[in-house]
Amino acid sequence: MPALPDAITQAMNQARTAENGRHAEIVVSDGPLRQTIIALSRGVRLPEHNSPPAASIQVVRGSLRVTGQEVAELRAGDLEALTHFRHAVEALEDCAFVLTTVTSQPSGGSHATRTGEMPIMEDEDRA
Incomplete structure (x- = not known):
């Protein structure tokens, strides 16, 4: 995979020449991530x-509008968690963003907590 800036430039060039005006490419696929x-x-x-169980959007170039239960206008550099409600995305100008999604939620393990807090590490876990 090329460096992220190069991948963004390639994606924008492909979107500009695509009949539908868009391009998407998965750059990381790791289990549910x-x-x-x-x-x-x-x-x-x-x-x-629809939204997956968890998602965020980071605008890298340009600006866009996310509509759904709430409307948000995002510009390059903005990072936003996506709503769990149905939503749409509209490009206010040529734009590129990184969409991070978690397609399922694990049933347990060291990364899971019930309260949303970081798990407390035992001394032997810190080594």
Whole structure:
């Protein structure tokens, strides 16, 4: 995989020449974790769709609007957790973003907590 800036540039170039004005490419796939580079030409809208159990969007170039239960306008550098409600995305200008999703939730293990707090590590775990 090329460096992230190069992958973003390639995705934006492909979106600009695509008939539908968009391009998406999964760059990380690890169990339930997915990171996808998505590039949209100005005015292109991803229709309303469901969210996975957990997701965030980090705008790398340009700006976009996320609509759903709440409306958010995001610009390059913005990082936002996505709503758990149906939402749509519209490019306010040519844009590219990294969509991070978790497609399922683990049933336990060292990363799971019930309260959302970091697990307390025992002394032997810290070595």
